[in-house]
Amino acid sequence: MTSQVVEWAPCSDRSRERDDPLAATASRGLQWFLVEIEGSWGANAFTSTALGRELGQAIVHRVEAAGMRPLAIRRVARAAHSPAARPAQQAEGDAPAPAPARDDATSRATDAAHAAGGPSSGARKPRWRWAFVDSRPGFEQVRWGEVDAPQELLDVPLDGSTGIRSPDPVYCVCTHAKHDQCCAVHGRPVALALAEAYPEQTWECSHLGGDRFAGTMAIFPGGHYYGRADDAETVDIVRDYLDGRVDGRYYRGRSSLSHPAQAAQHYARLQLGDDRLASFAVVSERMLGADAPATTEVLLAAPAPTLASAADLAPVAAAAQPALVRVVVAETLSQPLLSTCAATRFGRVREYALISLAPPPP
Template identity: 35%
Template sequence: MTTTGRFFCADAARARGDSMVGTAPHGTAWILIEYRGGWPANGFDGLALEPGTKALVFAAAQAAQARVLLVRRHGRQQHQGPPRWAVLRYDGTGAHRQRWGTWDRDEELTQIVQALDTPDAPDAPDLKAPAFGTASLDAPEEWGGRPVVLVCAHGLHDACCAVRGRPVGRALSERWPELVWECTHVGGDRFAANVVVVPDGVYYGNLDAGSSVAVVGEHLAGRVRAEHLRGYTDLFPPQQAAVAAVLGRFGPAGRHDYAVARTLRDEDGWQIRVTGRPPGPAAVDVEVRARRTPQNRLTCRGPATSSAVVYDAVSIRPA
């Protein structure tokens, strides 16, 4: 993967052995906008949309603390029908709360604002999404609570997202063409290829074509493994590290098989109680400490160096 004479942040991070545990950005809502043209380096912010519509969507996303991502199918294949948009929310129950729509004109993206303001439910009629594959858009099928698999392939934002992300996008699209989208920047360029499963809110990193198919297959089967896991987006970094440590100690488990029941801050770090469902442990206490890394170049764009915070689980014991 290394190219002589050119710096790649993901190559450097792997050579250093950078930890990615606890690096999933916090958030429980996502806005997806299918955009089949070229993506600006700053994603949605850089699109030349009708100003009023863009301002409305941006303000609604900020109010809902939702992340806006541009998406497209791998290879920019030509698809029948207008591009799509979606609003997805994580609610802690495992229900995949989603609203989907289509847009031809910029002004039609204001539907996103309405979707963000409207309570939704997994079985609501307007949770139907346009059919995938060769099915007609005039005969939408119910989305049925299936998750969406996002692969960061935003090459203008960071070269590693393209170099490592696009092969993963191809491999996953060949296996699950109806579930997989390439997307703009999701954070953590040096952990490319990055995959986010939404609205589950699970970040995976350091993937390649082979490992991505295995990891996503396990996830869809209800088994989250500690390998390649960056974290759960409804948890804060120390909590993410605690859950990852439990998964590493006791083996893979479903997305909702473990919950953070208590988080106590002390002088040395955090004492975090994680409760679980059988066959996992009923409750364990995990001690997590934070440390800073030396200054390193963490992205492909620009020569600046910075330090990262690493969260280490230093002990796991029965509650």
């Protein structure tokens, strides 16, 4: 591929300029193991933190071997958001080349805020909190627990059999600056806004995936991904979620679904005008062809009243119960782009185009 020379700019700025589609970009994650790790994070939030490299690697390997995703969380460090502590467009960690140099005062203020335990300056509890999250449709749950020493995290069952089940959602906002500076620049305002409204349920978190869509956030247990949340009234995203609805302008998809299924749901909501999260559950999916462009058929369930209200899709409304929608999407590739701030080579990323949306054949 011919090399391209372009003026460097943050990956999320470039993504906004290109208007990269958000739909069907939620990273895969069926179950998660969240670990509260206070203090600053290095490039890897488990191995370059207070856990230490050896223990951090052991935790990550154990969680991934169980088919789960590890995620570091910490309370929102309010001090890092003040104008004095954080000059515009500066992140807590060393910015990846050729990003602007780090501001030491900013780094010290951020690290001090996290070392103090986030929003409160009281004494820290000598315990390590964790959460088991199941994002699979029909099995959604969050269970919280804690251990006395970090080594005991290796003994926590990863099957959801322990911990206290919580009915409350968990709002995780990526602020992992040393992974990508955009996550801090765009993520911290989102985290701060949510922490003001939902202090007990809001957490900063490590890398979620999709740095170019910063500020990125996920709502658990469902694993609902959002991007460019700082372009929205952030609290409204959560209010819509609590009301069982989704704003398609910021919704990336659900982590427990395949990317073709995420794309199918996006197009169904767009075409049928139904923004309810509960609508368009995935019934089945199958690949129709592996040759480029790869196409996938996804059958979705939808409430009949929703379908009947769409005048331009009257045949769908006439389908026999249960109401089904057949969506066919094709996997395409974007134009060459730099997907992260640290990227030095251009690459193409997956996108999905709508081929058809109709009732399934009899």
